[in-house]
Structures are given as C-alpha cells and as structure tokens.
Amino acid sequence: MGTRILTNAYLSAFCAELAMLLDAGLTVSDSVHILKDDEPSKEGQAMLRDLTGHLEMGSPLSAALEESGVFPRYMIHMVNIGEKTGRMVETLKALSEYYDRQVRLSVTIKNSVLYPAILLILMIVVVLVLIVQVLPIFNDVFARLGTQMSPLATALMNFGEWLGGAAIVIAIIFALIFLFIVLLAVLPEFRNSLKNAFSNKWGSKGVLGKIASSRFVFAMRLAMASGLDTQDAIDLAANLSGGSRVVDEKHQKCNELINSGIPLHEALTKSGILSVQDGKMLSIGARSGKTDEAMAEIARRSDLDVTDNIDRIVSKIEPTLVIISSVIVGVILLSVMLPLISIMTAIG
Numbered sequence: 395m396g397t398r399i400l401t402n403a404y405l406s407a408f409c410a411e412l413a414m415l416l417d418a419g420l421t422v423s424d425s426v427h428i429l430k431d432d433e434p435s436k437e438g439q440a441m442l443r444d445l446t447g448h449l450e451m452g453s454p455l456s457a458a459l460e461e462s463g464v465f466p467r468y469m470i471h472m473v474n475i476g477e478k479t480g481r482m483v484e485t486l487k488a489l490s491e492y493y494d495r496q497v498r499l500s501v502t503i504k505n506s507v508l509y510p511a512i513l514l515i516l517m518i519v520v521v522l523v524l525i526v527q528v529l530p531i532f533n534d535v536f537a538r539l540g541t542q543m544s545p546l547a548t549a550l551m552n553f554g555e556w557l558g559g560a561a562i563v564i565a566i567i568f569a570l571i572f573l574f575i576v577l578l579a580v581l582p583e584f585r586n587s588l589k590n591a592f593s594n595k596w597g598s599k600g601v602l603g604k605i606a607s608s609r610f611v612f613a614m615r616l617a618m619a620s621g622l623d624t625q626d627a628i629d630l631a632a633n634l635s636g637g638s639r640v641v642d643e644k645h646q647k648c649n650e651l652i653n654s655g656i657p658l659h660e661a662l663t664k665s666g667i668l669s670v671q672d673g674k675m676l677s678i679g680a681r682s683g684k685t686d687e688a689m690a691e692i693a694r695r696s697d698l699d700v701t702d703n704i705d706r707i708v709s710k711i712e713p714t715l716v717i718i719s720s721v722i723v724g725v726i727l728l729s730v731m732l733p734l735i736s737i738m739t740a741i742g
Contacts, residue, residue, distance in 0.1 A: 400464050402500070404438075406493035409469075413486035423449040455482075468633070475622060488619040495612060495697060499605070506704045510711045517719035524726050525554035532730045547729040604703055606641045607667055608696035615689040624658055625649075658685075668692070 400408075408429070415425035426449060430442035441464055448458035456474035459465040469489060476485030529543070529551040536543050543551070557564065578588070610631045617627035632645035644665045651661035659680060663673035672692045679688020 400466075402493045402496040405466070405469065406490045406497060409486045409490035409493065413483050413490065416486070417483045422455050468630075471630070472616065475617075479622075481619070484619050488616040492612060492616050499697075499700065502701055502704055506708045510708065510715060513712060513715045513719075517715060517722075520719065521722055521726070522554075522557070524723065525550045526558060529554060529726070529730065532734070536733070541733070544729045544733055547726070550726060550729070603641070604696070604700050608693070608700050610641075610645070610667055611672075611689065611696050612693040615686070615693045618686055618689060625652060628652065672696075 411429055412422075412425055415428060416422065420428070423446060426442055426446050430439055430446055433439045433442055441462060445458050445462050448461050449455065453461065454474075454477055456470050456477055459470045459473060472485055472489055473482070476482040479485075529547060532547070533543055533551055542548065613631035614627050617630045618624075622630065628645070628649060632642070632649075644667050648661045648665035648667055651664055652658065656664070657677070657680070659668070659673045659676040662668040662676065663670055668676065672695065675692060676685070676688050679685045679691075
C-alpha cells in the first residue's frame, strides 16, 4: 500500500462499522475480514486484506493499523489506548464521531468559502468586460458625436487598455498563483510550513480561535471516552488541536494549572480554552459524576458555535460583494449614460 492517508469520511465509517461488529461479540480479525468482503473498491479491499494479514499473524489492531501505513497517527494512538483500557468499542465510536465532525467542519468551511469566491470572480469578470470591451464602444460613439466621455469613464477605459497591454504580465501572475496552488497540493512540507506560519499569526483569533477550542474540547471528550486520565487527555487534545503559538500557550497554561491542583473546569476556563458558561457545565458534570456527558455537550455546543460564526461571516460577505459590484457597475454605466443622455436631449 502507498503512504496516502485515508479520508476522514472513510475513517469515520470504518470506526463505526468496526465498533458495531466488535460490540456484537466478533473478534477484531473476523470483523476486519467482514469489512473486507463488503468493501466495494479494489484499493480498499487490498488495504483491508493487508490489515487482516497482520491481525491473523497475532498483531494487535493498533500495530496492524500502523503497519498498513495509511491510518493517521492519532487514530493508531487512540486505538492503542482503547486496547490497554479495555474500552475498544467506546474508543472506536468516539473516533467515528471525531472524524465525522472533521468532515462536517471541512464541508462547512469549503462551502462558506466557495460561494463568496464565485461571487468575487463574477464581479471581477463583469467589471473587466465593462472597462475592456464596453467602454471603448461608447468612446467611439462619443467621438462620432464630437464629444468625449466623462473623466471617470475615460480613466477606466485607459485602465482597461493598460490591462490589455499587460496581458502577458497578468498571465504570468496567474501562472505563478497556479504553481503556488500545485505546490501546496503536492508538497506536504511546504503546506505545513505555510499552515504553521498562518496559525501562529491568526490561529487564535476570531473563528479560527473558536475552531481550535472546539477541536480541543472534542479531542478531550474522545480521550476521556477512551479511558485516559485528565492529564493524558489534555496532552492528547493539545497535540490534536495545537499548532498556533498562542493556542499552545493556552494548553501549557492549562497543564500548569492542573499540576498546581486547580480543578479541570477552572483550569480550562482560566487558560481561555473554555468559556465561563462551558466551565460551569463541566463543573456540574464533575460533581454529578457525568464528566463525559458534560464534555460531550460542550463539544456539541462548540461545534454549533463554530458553524454559527462561519454562517454569520458568510452572511455579511455575500451582500457586501453584491453591493460593491452593483455600485461599481452602476457608477461605470452612469458615467457613460448620463453624458450620452445629455447629448441626446440637446439634439432632440
């Protein structure tokens, strides 16, 4: 098998199906064998056949996953913890929920970015068509009438002519942008370095900060469901949701507060990872012996909060782009039509 990591959607389904089979009393080897028989793709069958081979040779599931080379590091780590704590089914269910949440978050972000990007491209295309193709036609009409367009329309037309003359330069710029995108897609090191630089600058602000907090809470819930103690759960959640310097500092501060004897809910609140309201819920959950349920509810609320924030941002971007494009197009047309109407009125 290659080194390509499986998609979050596949991992979510794999963990959920394996958890159901194990919960029914089947062995890990038999469960994976059933999954192999039901796998529709040849690549998936080959991967599961390889996994079954490792299991039949006596390897535990975590070791078999690692030897296959296509499963992510944190999934292997969590499965290993589930094996040691005897909570494999709970761990797999939590992993399935975790990867399903990652899929939904990715889809939300992609959809939120796609529509405004399309609007922006359409706006640019419309404006370019007006200044490059339409304004020269009106300029000829005005010249035949023995007059000129307004200064604004003339300036825009001259800008359009400059763009036409700089077509080669513009093509080179777009080629560089395309090359940059290709490098991001094929070079993981370049992509990770850029991601780290971006995270260090903006990873703790606005919606990105909420996403980091949401990932931390969900990873904490996953770790606690797998039987980890509080300290190990915080370390694992920090590894899964970190990357930004400011976010990592929050995790470090939380660890320091825990080590000093402060309760979990206070440490998470004082370090800025949880809000006061979420900290209160976690405190109530701890006192009632339902910390796992409280953490699951906090994770659900964090997920909704992230989605609501993204929706609010998109709801502001879309009408803003529409208004800007309408104003630009309207100004261009008025700068041409008003003088033309004046001339037609004078002739009439």
